[in-house]
Amino acid sequence: MIRGPAQFAPDLAIRTDVVVVGAGPIGIATALELADAGVEVALIESGLERTDRGAQELATFDSRQDDYFHSRSELMVRRQVGGTSALWGGRCVKFDAIDFEDRPITAESTWPIGFDDVEPYLQRACDWAGCGQAAFNARDIPEVAAKDMVTGLPDEDVRTTDLERWSLPTRFGREYRSALRNTPRLTVWTGLTCTEVVTTETGDAVDHLVVKTLDGRQGRVVAADYVVATGGLEATRLLLASDRHHPAGLGNAGGHLGRWYMSHVEGRVARVHFTADDVIYEHERDREGVYIRRRFTFSPQLQRELGLPNAAVWMVNPPISDPAHGSGILSGVYLTLISPLGRFLLAAAIREAHTKTAGPPRVLAHLRNIVRDLLPSIAFAVRFSYARFLRRGRKAPGFFVKGTGNRYVLHYHGEHLPHWDSRVELTDERDALGMRKIRTHMHFSDADYESVRKGTVLIDEHLRRHGVGYVEWLSDDVEALVHTFMNGYAGFHQAGTTRMSVTPDDGVVDPNLQVHGVRGLYVASTSVLPTSSQANPTLLGIALGVRLAEHLAQARAAGKPPNSPSA
Numbered sequence: 001m002i003r004g005p006a007q008f009a010p011d012l013a014i015r016t017d018v019v020v021v022g023a024g025p026i027g028i029a030t031a032l033e034l035a036d037a038g039v040e041v042a043l044i045e046s047g048l049e050r051t052d053r054g055a056q057e058l059a060t061f062d063s064r065q066d067d068y069f070h071s072r073s074e075l076m077v078r079r080q081v082g083g084t085s086a087l088w089g090g091r092c093v094k095f096d097a098i099d100f101e102d103r104p105i106t107a108e109s110t111w112p113i114g115f116d117d118v119e120p121y122l123q124r125a126c127d128w129a130g131c132g133q134a135a136f137n138a139r140d141i142p143e144v145a146a147k148d149m150v151t152g153l154p155d156e157d158v159r160t161t162d163l164e165r166w167s168l169p170t171r172f173g174r175e176y177r178s179a180l181r182n183t184p185r186l187t188v189w190t191g192l193t194c195t196e197v198v199t200t201e202t203g204d205a206v207d208h209l210v211v212k213t214l215d216g217r218q219g220r221v222v223a224a225d226y227v228v229a230t231g232g233l234e235a236t237r238l239l240l241a242s243d244r245h246h247p248a249g250l251g252n253a254g255g256h257l258g259r260w261y262m263s264h265v266e267g268r269v270a271r272v273h274f275t276a277d278d279v280i281y282e283h284e285r286d287r288e289g290v291y292i293r294r295r296f297t298f299s300p301q302l303q304r305e306l307g308l309p310n311a312a313v314w315m316v317n318p319p320i321s322d323p324a325h326g327s328g329i330l331s332g333v334y335l336t337l338i339s340p341l342g343r344f345l346l347a348a349a350i351r352e353a354h355t356k357t358a359g360p361p362r363v364l365a366h367l368r369n370i371v372r373d374l375l376p377s378i379a380f381a382v383r384f385s386y387a388r389f390l391r392r393g394r395k396a397p398g399f400f401v402k403g404t405g406n407r408y409v410l411h412y413h414g415e416h417l418p419h420w421d422s423r424v425e426l427t428d429e430r431d432a433l434g435m436r437k438i439r440t441h442m443h444f445s446d447a448d449y450e451s452v453r454k455g456t457v458l459i460d461e462h463l464r465r466h467g468v469g470y471v472e473w474l475s476d477d478v479e480a481l482v483h484t485f486m487n488g489y490a491g492f493h494q495a496g497t498t499r500m501s502v503t504p505d506d507g508v509v510d511p512n513l514q515v516h517g518v519r520g521l522y523v524a525s526t527s528v529l530p531t532s533s534q535a536n537p538t539l540l541g542i543a544l545g546v547r548l549a550e551h552l553a554q555a556r557a558a559g560k561p562p563n564s565p566s567a
Helices: 025-036 053-056 115-129 176-182 232-241 300-306 328-338 339-343 348-355 363-372 374-390 446-464 479-485 538-557
Strands: 013-015 018-021 041-045 163-166 186-189 192-201 205-212 218-222 225-228 264-274 291-294 296-298 311-316 409-414 424-430 437-443 469-473 521-522
Touching: 018 025, 025 041, 025 115, 025 186, 025 538, 041 409, 115 363, 115 538, 163 232, 163 424, 176 186, 186 339, 186 363, 192 232, 218 328, 232 424, 232 437, 264 446, 264 479, 291 521, 296 446, 311 446, 328 348, 328 363, 339 348, 363 374, 409 446, 446 469
Parallel strands: 013 218, 018 041, 018 225, 041 186, 225 521
Antiparallel strands: 163 291, 192 205, 205 218, 264 409, 264 469, 296 311, 311 409, 424 437
């Protein structure tokens, strides 16, 4: 059942077996997995079933936030049932086996688990995300296996068969509304914000959670196990703020809480010019109708040999805001997105990234493109509108136009190397519920910038070696281009700040995601990831949530956890 803040009486104590704090993709999957296993669960969500301004304002940064790289909080955090799935585009990618290896470039951030510990849960994560089978290479999908991204270009140390998959797109609050309402043993509380995890006086176990409504009513949640699934930044904030018996925050014996903050290194520094005619530049679909797309990646052997961060590179449309592209289709999309209609078509962060310009919109130039390209533009509008908005079932995640002269801009999406100075910290400024706000300091090293150039050079050499094309640089100063591109672009993927480790000296949570030194307190969030990979972290986060739910359910069935309060 779903209960709202109106049903929450002052000083109410919610008692359950397991409480999950945060109803985003990871929290919803974890809570439903636990309930299906016969565990009594309370799922606590700060927001409501729909967007609520008051709840959303609780997630704002300190007013002195001046992080050059970090995006604004309203673009990357959504406090409502479904969490940031209300904002995402639906891209689903798995972490690679090499991400879990001990590598010199990530020597200070080693994983306490391996790829084999995660792989059994990937299919279940794909099921929750609605992205089909857990197959992420074209050779493993019969209907596309015989095709190459570029005719005459084989897989070697540079590969073109690795895939991204796309969800329905799955908005978890909408997709799982019925399950959240009707699953036995699950109660969802909306409009309740967890402001503190209170431990016993000895500090080695959780006593209760403090929860508040926006109008000031306060109560508590008492359970046997507590799962914090509030997203990367908010999970870190909650552990830092829960300092009643742990002055440095929960799980911070080694000083790592809030440190090692990672997102991804991204940039558009070059375009590829193919001399081969047959190029797959659009999405493909597998037998289930799931949209998939190929990308340039680098073999594990090459990464080890050259000490490269993991990365993926894919083709994108030219900047739609610049009418110099000459495409009526791109100009039509741009004018639509900057119109009042645009906010209904794309999440704000994605829309802003595609429409930003150095000056005012050049509306007349875009209209001239449309007039010159009128019939193809109309045909595209009809075709894409149907595929994106009207078709039943899976919707088109986006579109790509054939590049003029067989040229395509390349988008680099790479691993952000862990760095101690990249961090999240509490400030003295407080939100409406009295909880301290946070400030971020996102750090990118020279090695991060250099990785973009190195990866692009490897693609250029691979294309030239096989006579199918080459890379054209957009600037001689690649690093400056990356720096400019990353302005306000980081922070959508939040990792590292509650990282997992074998011992409390090296991290915040253990291999089972339990906070070091605090029995029964777990973090199910992308913030537990010690490295960031080339992949968006949501799919792995869901897999870890499913793994945690299995761990808690099995422990309870074996009689290991303490007796839980009666519901």
